Amino acid sequence: MPTSADPAAALERTALTLGRLDAALDHHPLLPAWQHAVRLEAACAHAGFDGAHVEPQRLAALVEGLRLRPPASPAAVERGADLDALHTGLTLYGLMTAAADLRSERDLDAGTDALDHRRLVEEALWALTRPSSGARLPVLARAMRGWIADDRPRGAVRAALPVALQTTGMTRTLLPILAGADTLHPDSPMDEEGWLLAFARSLEREAEEGVVTLRRLEQAWRAARAALGPRRSTSRLPAAVDLLAAAPLLGPVRLAALLGCSLRGAGVMLAELVDCGAAVEVTGRGSHRLYGLLGHAGIRGETAGPRRYGHRRGRPPRSVVSEPVSAPERLPAPAPPARPERLEIDYGALDALIADTDRAIARVRRRLTDH
Known part of the structure; x- marks a missing residue:
């Protein structure tokens, strides 16, 4: 033997x-x-x-x-x-x-x-x-x-x-x-x-x-889907979760291109996924953000966020003028997005993620x- x-x-x-x-x-x-x-x-x-x-x-x-x-x-x-x-x-x-x-x-x-x-x-x-x-x-x-x-x-x-x-x-x-x-x-x-x-x-x-x-990734995918809770049949959030599970990280621009929705709509969806605990934002930036499922949360701990110059981000200003601190104005709530068309989830969209390589x-x- x-x-x-x-x-x-x-x-x-x-x-x-x-x-x-x-x-x-x-x-x-x-x-x-x-x-x-x-x-x-x-x-x-x-x-x-x-x-x-x-x-x-x-x-x-x-x-x-x-x-x-x-x-x-x-x-x-x-x-x-x-x-x-x-x-x-x-x-x-x-x-x-x-x-x-x-x-x-x-x-x-x-x-x-x-x-x-x-x-x-x-x-x-x-x-x-x-x-x-x-x-x-x-x-x-x-x-x-x-x-x-x-x-x-x-x-x-x-x-x-x-x-x-x-x-x-x-x-x-x-x-x-x-x-x-x-x-x-x-x-x-x-x-x-x-x-x-x-x-x-x-x-x-x-x-x-x-x-x-592979099993760990599948478990994170199922957990993100479960975190969504019951949704309307026309909701695109399940499709957004599927794409986040298949891609390393996605930003609003890429998600909008894959789902065929507006950039603003993609940003709203990603923010909603973060709020319900299905996703996490990993950059700590105010713009050009990247999102992933909860398994990517450790990336956030390795980033230093954007460069800060005083109370500003990005490039340092040529001259800094002190301004009195005032309470921020309350902005009106954004209008709810228009009702999206019914989405038939097509996993062919996942092939487009290969281009991210x-x-x-x-x-x-x-x-x-x-x-």
Whole structure:
């Protein structure tokens, strides 16, 4: 009988676990949110293997372009370590988004690291998929082992492995959580049999964690729907919750475009979702706000909000004139919005969220250029 240390049995269990995760995510409406969440978690976990500690919520705030809360320690060395860790996490996140970016090289911004990331990932992908004989998982494991043994960039092969699994037919969906990260631990075995066993166990563990992450996102989705309470059949709030569940973060402009409503109407809906406890605002800004389900509340704790100059926000004024403080006038209540047309929820709108990946990728590259 095969034992727990048998690589063949471990690879068989891994293939079954990958199949379960792949089947659970196939055409799942939360797939964009899941891919974003596991990229953040994987980037932070991989950064930890490289000696850099960064929290997923903090990295998420940086990816969204939010101004970060400074570290609690005033020591310059602590601030420098925080910046180095964020740079490492952002680089790994950029490699993973480059692996998922289907644009041609001529459409990439030559002023950022996008081209370098694309070429590194493509080189790693070619190294993983070049061997064509034998079972797919052992071939990928041996190719990854050869890449690491040659002391080549580990972040590139971690980003390329999920693409290689999809390219070779092991998965139908791109699953960024699969990276065989345990094989990159300093005390990981480098002999072929030990490496195969570590590779199989790592993928099995990552796939199980991917299922847990999906269930957590589904639970947050159901909780947000329940927080709405009974609504009219013409209400667009359930559709807004569905889009917030499928997207990492949304602002009024994006929500209005996806629902086909006015910008003011989208802002009213988001404010109502916050009031009923179905969503949270994460930026702390007066404008250009971003909203997500309650699971994103931790991002708010990592942001410093807008810059303040006295009682003003934004750029400092040329001259500050003191004014007497007076009680604010009571503004009339806004008129209720017009009755919306009946909405037929079309999950095809969720496909439009994939276009947000381009925006996130461009923002990541600008951040990488700045650092």
